[in-house]
Amino acid sequence: MNPNLAEAYSNRALARSKICHKTEFNLLLDDLNKAISLKPDFAEAYFNRAWIYKVFLIDNQAAIEDYNQAISLNPEYLEAYLHRGDAYLLSEELEESIQDFGKVLELDSECTEAYRSRGVARYKLGDLEGAKKDLFNAFDLFYAQENVNHCIFTRSMIMNMFRDYEVYKHLFGFESTMAEKISHSQ
Numbered sequence: 001m002n003p004n005l006a007e008a009y010s011n012r013a014l015a016r017s018k019i020c021h022k023t024e025f026n027l028l029l030d031d032l033n034k035a036i037s038l039k040p041d042f043a044e045a046y047f048n049r050a051w052i053y054k055v056f057l058i059d060n061q062a063a064i065e066d067y068n069q070a071i072s073l074n075p076e077y078l079e080a081y082l083h084r085g086d087a088y089l090l091s092e093e094l095e096e097s098i099q100d101f102g103k104v105l106e107l108d109s110e111c112t113e114a115y116r117s118r119g120v121a122r123y124k125l126g127d128l129e130g131a132k133k134d135l136f137n138a139f140d141l142f143y144a145q146e147n148v149n150h151c152i153f154t155r156s157m158i159m160n161m162f163r164d165y166e167v168y169k170h171l172f173g174f175e176s177t178m179a180e181k182i183s184h185s186q
Helices: 006-017 022-038 043-055 060-073 078-090 094-107 112-125 128-144 148-162 165-171 174-185
Strands: none
Touching: 006 022, 006 043, 022 043, 043 060, 043 078, 060 078, 078 094, 078 112, 094 112, 112 128, 112 148, 128 148, 148 165, 148 174
16 A cells, blocks of 8 residues: 555545454544545545544544535535534434535435435424425435335335324335336336
8 A cells, every 4th residue: 555645545444444343443543544644635534534433433523523624625525415414413403414415405406315314304303394395205216216125214214203194195005016117117
């Protein structure tokens, strides 16, 4: 490995994240810190370090700081807005999460994860109509993508949140419709 190549350290951290034990998380941070020290304007290294903080170390505030840095370096960094929105959601900073998911949807109006997560944040804030709209948008997009697993998961979220059959009754039976659609396209 080239000791002066920031990308190599960042990539090694990501590769290690797939196989390392929790006692080795400091190695991931060491690699990402080295990548950032070699290339301070490397937005992806900040994004990757934020992901390590959020997923492995459960430190949402440190993650948010690094997502902020990645976004300041690349204001169109969709994934950074999406993951920062998740970190805000996990930290119960709901207004901020809704803003980030809204930014993601400005950048990509079909980002299913942003609709679903924004729906959860809106639900937690008591905006039930906004939550329904976002969750149903996510469901419809997953359906259009023929993504059965995410359709089922999103339907389960809607059922759990609203507990009103009239709200979600039309979501049943999509599995057989989707199976027919897939079999006819083959």
